[in-house]
Amino acid sequence: MRLATIRLEGRELAGIVCPAGVVPVEALNAYKGTAWKTELYGLICAGQLPGLTAWYNAGGKEELCTIPGLVPAQDVVFGPLYRNPPRIFGIGLNYVDHAGDLGENAPVGFPGSFYKPASCIVGPEDEIHIPALPEAQKTTGEAELGIILSKPCKFIGEEHWQDYIAGYTTILDMTEESILRQNPRFLTIVKGFDTFFSFGPQLVTPDEVPDVLALEVQTVHNGEIHAKNTVSNMTHKPARLISLISHMQGWLPGDVLSTGTPRAVHIQDGDTIECRIYGPDGFAMEPLVNPVVDLKLHPEKQS
Numbered sequence: 001m002r003l004a005t006i007r008l009e010g011r012e013l014a015g016i017v018c019p020a021g022v023v024p025v026e027a028l029n030a031y032k033g034t035a036w037k038t039e040l041y042g043l044i045c046a047g048q049l050p051g052l053t054a055w056y057n058a059g060g061k062e063e064l065c066t067i068p069g070l071v072p073a074q075d076v077v078f079g080p081l082y083r084n085p086p087r088i089f090g091i092g093l094n095y096v097d098h099a100g101d102l103g104e105n106a107p108v109g110f111p112g113s114f115y116k117p118a119s120c121i122v123g124p125e126d127e128i129h130i131p132a133l134p135e136a137q138k139t140t141g142e143a144e145l146g147i148i149l150s151k152p153c154k155f156i157g158e159e160h161w162q163d164y165i166a167g168y169t170t171i172l173d174m175t176e177e178s179i180l181r182q183n184p185r186f187l188t189i190v191k192g193f194d195t196f197f198s199f200g201p202q203l204v205t206p207d208e209v210p211d212v213l214a215l216e217v218q219t220v221h222n223g224e225i226h227a228k229n230t231v232s233n234m235t236h237k238p239a240r241l242i243s244l245i246s247h248m249q250g251w252l253p254g255d256v257l258s259t260g261t262p263r264a265v266h267i268q269d270g271d272t273i274e275c276r277i278y279g280p281d282g283f284a285m286e287p288l289v290n291p292v293v294d295l296k297l298h299p300e301k302q303s
Contacts, residue, residue, distance in 0.1 A: 001056040001205045002286075003167075005040050005079040005123075006071060012079040014040040015071070016056065017202060017286075018064040022076050027069025040203065041082035044150060044166050045253045053205050078201035080123035081148070081169060086252040088116040088197060090173060091241060092187075094234045094260025110244075111236040114187050116173070116258075120197035124288055129195045130269065131176060132295035132302050138178040141292075142261030143219040143275035145212075145231060146171040146199055147238060149257070154250035161242035164251060167205045168212070170275040170288035171258050172198040174267075199256065202286045211280065212238055219265055220274035220287075227263030234260060269294035 002017040008024065014037070015022035026038040036052055037043045043052065056064075064070075092112035122128065130139045150166035174196035179186055209215070213232040218225050231237065236244075241257060267273050271292040277285040295302050 001053050001061075001208070002202045003040060003043075003205075004076075004200065004202050005081050007077040007079050008071065012083075013038055014043055016052075016064060018061070018070070020065045021071045021073040023064050023067050023070050027067055028064075030069065031067045039082065041084070041254050044148065047151060047253075049150060049166055049205065053207060057207065078124040080121050080126075080198070081200045081203055082254065083121055084118050085254045085256045088118065088120070088256045088258065089245065090114045090116055090191065090258045091236065091260040094236055095229050095262050096233075096235065111241060111260075114191050116191050116197050119194060120192060122195045122198045122290065124198065124201040124290065126198065126290060127195065127293045127301075128172070128174060128198065128267070128273065128290045129193070129301070130267070130292065130294040130296070131193050132299070133179075134296070135179050135182075136176050136296075138176075139267055140175050140177045140264035141219070141221075141267045141273040142173045142175065142264045143217055143273075143288075144171040144173055144258045144261050145215060145217050145238075145277060147242070147257040147259060148203060149242075149251045149253060149255040151253050152251065154246050156243055156246045158239040158243040161239045162206055164242065164246075165206050166253075167203040168209055168215075168277075168285070169199055169203050170201075170277055170285050171256075172273055172275050172288055172290055173258050173261065175264065177264070177266075197258075198288060198290050201288060204285060209279065209283070215277055215279045215283075217262055218274075218276040218278070219261060219263055220276055221265045221267070222271055223274075226265040227261075229262035231259070236260075267292045269297050
């Protein structure tokens with residue numbers, strides 16, 4: 001099953017994706033007399049995704065496009081999956097190729113890591129803003145596989161990591177690299193600018209992703225593939241990341257793990273940047289696309 005958050009009449013509502021468009025969960029409730037939460041974060045925290053997935057796989061998939069209230073595909077406007085995850089946990093330099101871009105070695109004992117504030121979040125097609133600070137001379141964008149946690153957990157083994165996953169998504173993570181090069185201790189600053197984290201448009205439930213390690217993540221710049229790599233080539237693979245962090249601080253429902261990029265790309269005013277993720281047998285996630293605006297060139301947007 002694939003879920004999304006769509007903007008509808010001034011609200012951001014969870015919906016289920018079908019070939020004809022997106023069915024808001026509130027429309028499903030009205031039609032079926034159910035009481036699913038109508039925002040995606042609420043669905044996750046209430047533990048309702050497994051039940052909704054079971055309904056979908058037991059015939060709901062075929063029924064969806066007949067439900068009144070469907071938003072046609074051409075009218076769908078996606079938002080970020082949700083606005084206030086408890087934590088956004090980022091992994092840095094997780095592919096050897098990306099570490100080489102920054103003249104560093106890929107961390108092997110523990111992963112390179114950082115937090116991002118929820119205030120960074122934007123959704124598909126929202127503008128990514130290059131900071132107005134004169135020191136901000138090289139902002140980079142990074143396509144990543146995102147993993148969404150489904151329930152509280154601590155001290156889990158690597159063999160059980162998928163028992164705690166709500167699903168997967170596409171992510172664009174930005175870094176103000178020119179400031180970072182002044183001092184690596186500036187990492188929190190350079191990761192925390194407004195608009196520096198885009199995620200969505202879809203959450204793909206685990207039953208649709210039989211082999212996470214076979215997924216290919218692509219950083220796409222102005223329509224051209226800048227870099228690509230498969231999850232199997234990560235230094236710290238998802239099982240290791242989920243288990244390790246569960247031993248350090250545990251996980252909460254709705255936590256977002258951004259697993260690292262195959263390579264960053266320098267983004268400038270007027271560019272577009274995308275995250276595309278593909279897998280075997282024709283599997284593909286809906287691409288995440290964002291335009292880029294340099295606030296130094298557009299002071300009218302500095303508000």
